[in-house]
Structure formats: structure tokens, C-alpha cells
Amino acid sequence: MALKDITLGQYFPGNSPVHRLDPRTKLIAVVLYIVALFLANWFVTYAIMFLVLAGAIAISKVPPKSILRGLKPVLFIVVFTAVLNLFYTPGDTVLAQFWIFTITLEGVYRAFFMVIRIMMLISGTFLLTYTTSPILLTDGLESLMNPLKKIKVPVHELAMMMSIALRFIPTLIEETDKIMSAQRARGADFESGNLIQRAKALLPLLVPLFISAFRRADELATAMECRCYHGGEGRTRLRQLKYKTADYVTLLLFLAITVGVGVLGRLGL
Amino acid sequence: MDPIIETKNLTHTYSAGTPFEHTALDGVDFCAYPGEYLGVIGHTGSGKSTLIQHLNALLKPTSGTVLFQDTDIWSDPKITKKTRFQVGLVFQYPEYQLFEETVYKDISFGPKNMGLDEKEIDRRVRAAAYFVGLRDDQLDKSPFELSGGQKRRVAIAGVIAMEPKVLILDEPTAGLDPEGVESILGNIREYHQAHNATIILVSHSMEEVARSVDRLVAVNDGKIPFQGAPREVFRHGDELEQMGLGVPQLTRVFHRLKAMGVDIDPSVYTLDQAKQAILTKLGKVVD
Amino acid sequence: MSAIIQTRDLHFSYPAAEGETPVVLDGVSLEIEEGSFVAVLGHNGCGKSTLAKHMNAILLPSGGTVYVDGIDTSDEDRLLDIRRAVGMVFQNPDNQIVANVVEEDVAFAPENLGVPPDEIRRRVDDALKAVNMYHYREHAPHLLSGGQKQRVAIAGVIAMRPRCIVLDEPTAMLDPIGRRDVLNTIKTLNRERGVTVVLITHHMDEAAQADRLIVMAKGKVVADGAPKAVFSQVEELRKVGLTVPQTTALLWELRQEGCDVPLDALSDEECAQALFQLLKKRLPL
Structure with a gap:
């Protein structure tokens, strides 16, 4: 897989009701959604959570395929935790037993729900990044964290750094690809050898990459100054964050879902 | 005369099976002859970069073959690796790939990877430095202390030092001033004559290719619409204009x-x- | 007409590293007329980029003064006024785009200036239309071509509503299509919006399209005038390591052979006409 193919955390421009929600709403909703996921513990509650996720994806018009593709890189971790849960959950109903492994019915359920939970957790956060431009996302975070300014947390600067980092990730990935090809053309071998040899083989990639990153940073800083950047003071925004009716409705809905799932979960559903 | 390098029905598709699927080369038959100075023209996205990266086995064909001296370069991993040394590729803005502490060490990176002995490496580094007009006292400097034009020379020397039979240069003069352009083109010409090497010069500048090359290959939309002596290719003025190239x-x-x-x-x-x-x-x- | 930028006996040297020639600008006195299209030509290291960086106070003179719109650039209190008046576009479009979405990037400067949101929206749309990139307003910049990115960078400057734009080799990294689009954009801005343009370049054909051409060598201005007049000085230009457009070069060669042709026929059409006149005298057509 070429480095470029990584779609992790990429924004899919669109104009669906989900896209149009205030980023703060979406951030809070995702937090509530995650809390609810951890409160869910049986088929009914998981089914509710699945409906919530499926509904949100449907409204967002993000192709479900893209979400599934995003899950691929984490598949290994998911399978790994599932296996751990499968073998290490003590329980009364033993289904199978061999050597030191025991599979219990409880283990099967637990592994199953664990997989569902992780997949849904990741899908939910992906939906957030797919439907919210990184800039709006940082705006939202900045706005939600604003109260922290009082305790001298450099909120604006952090948000700026984050959005610039996001902006340059694709550029640097592309550059990594290019430098790798150039060094391969001179016979560099990034794939074989033991760990130390491989680490050493990375030098011809990392040195130019660092130098270029510094050069870019320097040029970008100058370009930003030329465009009158002087910190967060007195800055206005193209997009004003404003809660609309849809935001209040969404927030209430998610709050209700979380409370509801919490209650149903306690009842063992 | 037999071609030194050729592609047969070469097709390359990026990100196959995804919504980003893109066929960059579509059944291309390309060849270069021993000792030839060949120009490749095409605008960004025409497929020319994809083509040249196949010539030294950096990219693997989706279908079709690449032959170096009549041998399929993907037939055996050893041959694939050897091809990288026999077909030298200088990327665009090659100065951004420098990484060593000294100019000397950087130029010797390729020859070292070839597994040559110290003496041969030393000879090649000095010969390559000479070709691109670097002075002996510059060899012990850090490449990062040099000017932009000099850095580029170091990077080109790094490929020349592998003494490739085919030397491909992707926009070697991009961003240089007229004096810098002249001197780099001069260096390439000297290498061409001294080693009787095949040179493949990729460029946007018609004036530049016009006065350097024996033969021109135009790449557009993943295909080769025409090739031949510059005089013949430049007859297609209108088509070239449409391809974003001009005459x-x-x-x-x-x-x-x-x-x-x-x-x-x-x-x-x-x-x-x-x-x-x-x-x-x-x-x-x-x- | 008044001058938007004025340099008076401008000197500049970098903090001297050992063994280097630290003097980069050596007494440059220039006036850039408001509304003009000025090209600055010179080979690498002649000081043209350093000169550009003085035009909006990224660098401050070691000696002499620079005035932007009558403000001394060393007046720190007026820094924002200076930068708002003279926008700057650089060579590498990637390293001047701040945001992840085209329109958010164009909005960056007005946001910094504290422009109200409605007005930012108007300026962003207007700037993107001016560079013909309005359709791409919701795209991610890294997926655009070099020429498109550079036009976005220009829009990002236009959105400040500057009176002058200084472009430091904006086409050096672009292919012919990108170069043409960027140059057309610059010319349109100059003609239709009256924005003063200072174009730093080493492409003769770009320089030939300006109203005025300044040639620099070793930190000094060595020629200044209409492109036709400047390019006619073939030998002087060659002395400072520059070439002339192919048309001028051909006419010059023919003059060396004793042909009576003008040297200032710069464009294809003019050159063809000059050759036609020359041949007509000799041949019955």
C-alpha cells in the first residue's frame, strides 16, 4: 500500500445535515455516544447504538464503504482483543476446552460485544472526521476548551498548531514517498535486514525529511506573517460557530440516548 | 540497432480497486537506444513521471513488460536490483534528498550500495564530482552549506557515480537561472559523450530539449501520441499546444x-x- | 502617479558568516508606481528576493530606507498597515497555504485583520473569483495542481485587499500550463483591478510582459526601463549572466551579420514582422 492511500481521518466534503451541525455539537455528541457505548452491555442496548450509528451514517451520506475501509488498519487490534477476551473470560458455561484454553459462553459473548464496541467506536469517530473539516474540528475544540484560557492554557496556539499539522500531513506523506523513491533509485534498501540495519537504512529518508520540514516551517511562518498573522488576539473567523435548532435537538437526542442506554444497560438488556 | 531499454504494452494503474483508481500509463511502447540523447516531454500528470519510474524498476507494471538489454527487469529480484544501478534516475529537485555529513559521503551512497570496493568508490566519487564541476575542496564540506545550484550538482553526481548506462533526469534545471541551466545541461552533455551513455531528459521547456536531444517522445494522457526528431515533433504545433506544451x-x-x-x-x-x-x-x- | 513603494539607497547585508560576501543589496533606489506591473530580473543570488522581502518589512534595511505607502517600514507600530498594503506570494505554493480547505485558507488574512465574518465571506468569494478558483473553494489544497495552489495563494493575498502584490518567483516550480494560468491571473489583477504588481522572476518571457523591467546584478540595479529597451541591451545582459528572449537573440545575431533589423521586436508577431520586412527588401515575394 502506498503511503498516499491512507485515508485515515480524511474529510469528505458534503452538505448533509450531519455536515452542517456545529462541530461542538458533533464533538459532544461523539463523547456522549462513546459513553453510551460503554454503558451498553447486551443485545438491546447494542442494537440501539447500532441504529444510532447507522442512522447518522445514512443522514451524513458518507458511503458506508469508506467507513469500512477506515476500519481495516485497526482490524488486527480488534481481532487480537477479541481473541484475548474469548480465551480469558472465566464463566460457567464451558463450550470447548483444549490444552490450556477454555472457551466459555460468556467469553464468546464478551468477545463478540468487544468487537462490536470497538468497531462502532471507531466508526463513530470516523464519521466525525469524515463530516467535519479539520479546521472546523479544531475550531470546535478551541471553542470548547476556551474556558481553559483562564488557567493560562494557550488554547488558540494549540488549535493553530493542530490545524497546521493536519494541513501538512498529506504534504509530508507525499514528500516521504518521493524521498524514498529517490533513495531507492540510488540502491537504498528499506525492506530487508535486521532491526538495526533497518533503522540505519532510514537515515537517508529521515534526514532529508527533517530538513525539509524545518524549511517548510520557516517559509510558512514568513508567509503567515505576510498575511498579518499576529496570534489569536482580535482574530475573527470566516465561519462563526453558532448553535442552531438542529444542534439543540441533536444534543438532547444524544443525551437521551446515553441516559436511556445507561438505564437499559443497568437492567441487563 | 537494438534498444537498450524498452517497454512493451506498459500499463500502470494507481490505487486499483478504489474510487481513486487512475490509469497513468495505457499500453505504452517506449524505447531508447544505446548512446542516444532522448527527450521526454509532457505536462504534469501526463504519465511521464510514471513512465520513467518504470525504467529503473521503482514502479512495477500493472501489466506489460520493461526490458533492459532484452531482459525483463522483473524476471528475477537480482536483475531488478541491478537495473536500479544501470538505469540511473535523477528526480526533480534532487537536492532535497541529500542527507550525508559531507558531499563526498553523499555522492558515495549509490556506489556503496552497489557493493564496490573503497578504491573504486573513491574513483567514481571523484569522477562524478568532476563531471558536475565540483571542486576537490568542496567534497569535504557539508552539502547543506552549498548554494541551491551546487546542491543539485551534488545530487546529480550521486547518480552519475553509479555510472549508469542509462541516465534519466527529471526536470534537472527546474528553478535554476539561465546560467545554472546552461551549466547543468553542459554537464549532462559531457557525461553523455564521455560514457557514450543513453540520456533521457524529461523537461517542460521546449527550448531546452530542442537544443539538446536527438529524438523526442511526447507523452500525453498515458500514451505516446508522437515521437521522432525534434523537427518532426514540433510540426505538431497545435497538438502540442493542446497538450499544454507548445513549441x-x-x-x-x-x-x-x-x-x-x-x-x-x-x-x-x-x-x-x-x-x-x-x-x-x-x-x-x-x- | 504616486509611488506605492520607495526605496532610498537601500543597503542590506546578512550577519556575515566567515568567508562569505555578506552584502546582498548595495544601494538600491527605486520607486514603484501605483498601478504598474514591474518585473525584476536577475540570476540567483543577485539580491532580487532580498529586495522583495524589504517591500513588506519581512526584512529591514541595514542602511537606507524603504517606504510603503509613505510609511517607513522600520516603524514597528505600523507593521500591519504595511503588510496589508503590500501582499507577498512566494515560490513554493505548498509552504504558504495554511488551511485544509481552499476557502478557509483564503480567509486566513482577513481573519487575522479582524474583518467581520460577512465581509470575510464577500472577500473570499471575490478573491477566489479573481483567480478563477471559485469552483474549488471547498477542495483540499494538497489535491490541487501546482498552478492551482499558487492561484489559491494569490487569492489568499488578494483577500487582504492589498494595493500591491509582490511575487517572488511564483512560477519557478510550475509546469507550462500552471505558469500561463498564474501569469494571466497576475496580469488580470493588474489591468482590471489596478493592483500594483512586482514580479520577481528569471523567466525572460514573463519579464517581457511587464510595463517596466528592472535588472539586478550583485545587489545593484543595472538596467531599468521598458522591457523592449532593456532586452535590446543584449551584451550587457549577457555580462550579468542573463539571456534574452529567443526573438531578441535571433535579431541580435542577424544584426551581427549586418542585417538591418530592429532589436526591440519582442513578441512572436513583432519578430515575424521584422524578419518579413528584412526579407521583403531582398526578395520579390
């Missing part, structure tokens, strides 16, 4: 002159040809 300025001037009713061959493309054509027309003795 040398003097070719345009001569086309206009012809359109004004002057009986003159409009296929000139260098300053010297233009001058001779006018003087001949005036009946002056040309020495």
Missing part, C-alpha cells in the same frame, strides 16, 4: 513568417537554425 518560440515565429507568405521551412527550432535559414534566404554565404 519553441522561434518555431512559432517561423510559422508566422510562413503564414505571411514567405517561402521558408517553418520547422526550425534552435537559434542557430533560424539564423542560418534567414541568412540563406538572403543569399548570404554561411560559414
Whole structure:
């Protein structure tokens, strides 16, 4: 897989009701959604959570395929935790037993729900990044964290750094690809050898990459100054964050879902 | 004469099976002959970069074959690796790949990877440095202390030091001033003559390729619409214009002159040809 | 007409590293007329980029003064006024785009200036239309071509509503299509909006399209005038390591052979006409 193919955390421009929600709403909703996921513990509650996720994806018009593709890189971790849960959950109903492994019915359920939970957790956060431009996302975070300014947390600067980092990730990935090809053309071998040899083989990639990153940073800083950047003071925004009716409705809905799932979960559903 | 390198029905598709699927090369038959100075022209996204990266096995064909001296370069991993050394590729803005502490060490990176002995490496580094006009005392400097133009020379020397039979250069003069352009083109010409190597020069500048190359290959939309002597290729003025390339300025001037009713061959493309054509027309003795 | 930028006996040297020639600008006195299109030509290291960086106070003179719109650039209190008046576009479009979405990037400067949101929206749309990139307003910049990115960078400057734009080799990294689009954009801005343009370049054909051409060598201005007049000085230009357009070069060569042709026929059309006149005298057509 070429480095470029990584779609992790990429924004899919669109104009669906989900896209149009205030980023703060979406951030809070995702937090509530995650809390609810951890409160869910049986088929009914998981089914509710699945409906919530499926509904949100449907409204967002993000192709479900893209979400599934995003899950691929984490598949290994998911399978790994599932296996751990499968073998290490003590329980009364033993289904199978061999050597030191025991599979219990409880283990099967637990592994199953664990997989569902992780997949849904990741899908939910992906939906957030797919439907919210990184800039709006940082705006939202900045706005939600604003109260922290009082305790001298450099909120604006952090948000700026984050959005610039996001902006340059694709550029640097592309550059990594290019430098790798150039060094391969001179016979560099990034794939074989033991760990130390491989680490050493990375030098011809990392040195130019660092130098270029510094050069870019320097040029970008100058370009930003030329465009009158002087910190967060007195800055206005193209997009004003404003809660609309849809935001209040969404927030209430998610709050209700979380409370509801919490209650149903306690009842063992 | 047999080609030194050729592609047969070469197709390359990026991100196959995803919504980003994109066929960059579509059944391309390309060849270069021993000792030839070949120009490859095409605008960004035409597929020319994809093509040249196949020639030294950096990219693997989706279908079709790449032959170096009649051997499929993907037939055996050893041959694939060897091809990288025999077909040297200088990327665009190669100065951004420098990484060593000294110019000498950086140039020796390729020869070292070839597994040559110290003595041979030393000979090659010095020879390559000489070709690109680096002074001996510059070899012990850090490449990062040099000027932009000099850094580029170091990077080109790094590929030349592998003494490839085919040397491919992707926009070697991009961003340089006229003096820098002249001197890099001069270095390439010298290497071409001294080693009788095949040179493949990829460029956007028609003037630049026009006065350097023996033969031109135009790449557009993943295909090769035409190739041949510069004079022949520049006959396709309108098509080249549509491909976002155009023809040398003097070719345009001569086309206009012809359109004004002057009986003159409009296929000139260098300053010297233009001058001779006018003087001949005036009946002056040309020495 | 008044001058938007004025340099008076401008000197500049970098903090001297050992063994280097630290003097980069050596007494440059220039006036850039408001509304003009000025090209600055010179080979690498001649000081043209350093000169550009003085035009909006990224660098401050070591000696002499620079005035932007009558403000001394060393007046720190007026820094924002200076930068708002003279926008700057650099060579590498990637390294001047701040945001992840085209329109958010164009909005960056007005946001910094504290422009109200409605007005930012108007300026962003207007700037993107001016560079013909309005359709791409919701795209991610890294997926655009070099020429498109550079036009976005220009829009990002236009959105400040500057009176002058200084472009430091904006086409050096672009292919012919990108170069053409960027140059057309610059010319349109100059003609239709009256924005003063200072174009730093080493492409002769770009320089030939300006109203005025300044040639620099070793930190000094060595020629200044209409492109036709400047390019006619073939030998002087060659002395400072520059070439002339192919048209001028051909005419110059022919003059060396004793042909009676003008040297200032720069464009294809003019050059063809000049050759036609020359041949007509000799040949019955």
C-alpha cells in the first residue's frame, strides 16, 4: 500500500445535515455516544447504538464503504482483543476446552460485544472526521476548551498548531514517498535486514525529511506573517460557530440516548 | 540497432480497486537506444513521471513488460536490483534528498550500495564530482552549506557515480537561472559523450530539449501520441499546444513568417537554425 | 502617479558568516508606481528576493530606507498597515497555504485583520473569483495542481485587499500550463483591478510582459526601463549572466551579420514582422 492511500481521518466534503451541525455539537455528541457505548452491555442496548450509528451514517451520506475501509488498519487490534477476551473470560458455561484454553459462553459473548464496541467506536469517530473539516474540528475544540484560557492554557496556539499539522500531513506523506523513491533509485534498501540495519537504512529518508520540514516551517511562518498573522488576539473567523435548532435537538437526542442506554444497560438488556 | 531499454504494452494503474483508481500509463511502447540523447516531454500528470519510474524498476507494471538489454527487469529480484544501478534516475529537485555529513559521503551512497570496493568508490566519487564541476575542496564540506545550484550538482553526481548506462533526469534545471541551466545541461552533455551513455531528459521547456536531444517522445494522457526528431515533433504545433506544451518560440515565429507568405521551412527550432535559414534566404554565404 | 513603494539607497547585508560576501543589496533606489506591473530580473543570488522581502518589512534595511505607502517600514507600530498594503506570494505554493480547505485558507488574512465574518465571506468569494478558483473553494489544497495552489495563494493575498502584490518567483516550480494560468491571473489583477504588481522572476518571457523591467546584478540595479529597451541591451545582459528572449537573440545575431533589423521586436508577431520586412527588401515575394 502506498503511503498516499491512507485515508485515515480524511474529510469528505458534503452538505448533509450531519455536515452542517456545529462541530461542538458533533464533538459532544461523539463523547456522549462513546459513553453510551460503554454503558451498553447486551443485545438491546447494542442494537440501539447500532441504529444510532447507522442512522447518522445514512443522514451524513458518507458511503458506508469508506467507513469500512477506515476500519481495516485497526482490524488486527480488534481481532487480537477479541481473541484475548474469548480465551480469558472465566464463566460457567464451558463450550470447548483444549490444552490450556477454555472457551466459555460468556467469553464468546464478551468477545463478540468487544468487537462490536470497538468497531462502532471507531466508526463513530470516523464519521466525525469524515463530516467535519479539520479546521472546523479544531475550531470546535478551541471553542470548547476556551474556558481553559483562564488557567493560562494557550488554547488558540494549540488549535493553530493542530490545524497546521493536519494541513501538512498529506504534504509530508507525499514528500516521504518521493524521498524514498529517490533513495531507492540510488540502491537504498528499506525492506530487508535486521532491526538495526533497518533503522540505519532510514537515515537517508529521515534526514532529508527533517530538513525539509524545518524549511517548510520557516517559509510558512514568513508567509503567515505576510498575511498579518499576529496570534489569536482580535482574530475573527470566516465561519462563526453558532448553535442552531438542529444542534439543540441533536444534543438532547444524544443525551437521551446515553441516559436511556445507561438505564437499559443497568437492567441487563 | 537494438534498444537498450524498452517497454512493451506498459500499463500502470494507481490505487486499483478504489474510487481513486487512475490509469497513468495505457499500453505504452517506449524505447531508447544505446548512446542516444532522448527527450521526454509532457505536462504534469501526463504519465511521464510514471513512465520513467518504470525504467529503473521503482514502479512495477500493472501489466506489460520493461526490458533492459532484452531482459525483463522483473524476471528475477537480482536483475531488478541491478537495473536500479544501470538505469540511473535523477528526480526533480534532487537536492532535497541529500542527507550525508559531507558531499563526498553523499555522492558515495549509490556506489556503496552497489557493493564496490573503497578504491573504486573513491574513483567514481571523484569522477562524478568532476563531471558536475565540483571542486576537490568542496567534497569535504557539508552539502547543506552549498548554494541551491551546487546542491543539485551534488545530487546529480550521486547518480552519475553509479555510472549508469542509462541516465534519466527529471526536470534537472527546474528553478535554476539561465546560467545554472546552461551549466547543468553542459554537464549532462559531457557525461553523455564521455560514457557514450543513453540520456533521457524529461523537461517542460521546449527550448531546452530542442537544443539538446536527438529524438523526442511526447507523452500525453498515458500514451505516446508522437515521437521522432525534434523537427518532426514540433510540426505538431497545435497538438502540442493542446497538450499544454507548445513549441519553441522561434518555431512559432517561423510559422508566422510562413503564414505571411514567405517561402521558408517553418520547422526550425534552435537559434542557430533560424539564423542560418534567414541568412540563406538572403543569399548570404554561411560559414 | 504616486509611488506605492520607495526605496532610498537601500543597503542590506546578512550577519556575515566567515568567508562569505555578506552584502546582498548595495544601494538600491527605486520607486514603484501605483498601478504598474514591474518585473525584476536577475540570476540567483543577485539580491532580487532580498529586495522583495524589504517591500513588506519581512526584512529591514541595514542602511537606507524603504517606504510603503509613505510609511517607513522600520516603524514597528505600523507593521500591519504595511503588510496589508503590500501582499507577498512566494515560490513554493505548498509552504504558504495554511488551511485544509481552499476557502478557509483564503480567509486566513482577513481573519487575522479582524474583518467581520460577512465581509470575510464577500472577500473570499471575490478573491477566489479573481483567480478563477471559485469552483474549488471547498477542495483540499494538497489535491490541487501546482498552478492551482499558487492561484489559491494569490487569492489568499488578494483577500487582504492589498494595493500591491509582490511575487517572488511564483512560477519557478510550475509546469507550462500552471505558469500561463498564474501569469494571466497576475496580469488580470493588474489591468482590471489596478493592483500594483512586482514580479520577481528569471523567466525572460514573463519579464517581457511587464510595463517596466528592472535588472539586478550583485545587489545593484543595472538596467531599468521598458522591457523592449532593456532586452535590446543584449551584451550587457549577457555580462550579468542573463539571456534574452529567443526573438531578441535571433535579431541580435542577424544584426551581427549586418542585417538591418530592429532589436526591440519582442513578441512572436513583432519578430515575424521584422524578419518579413528584412526579407521583403531582398526578395520579390
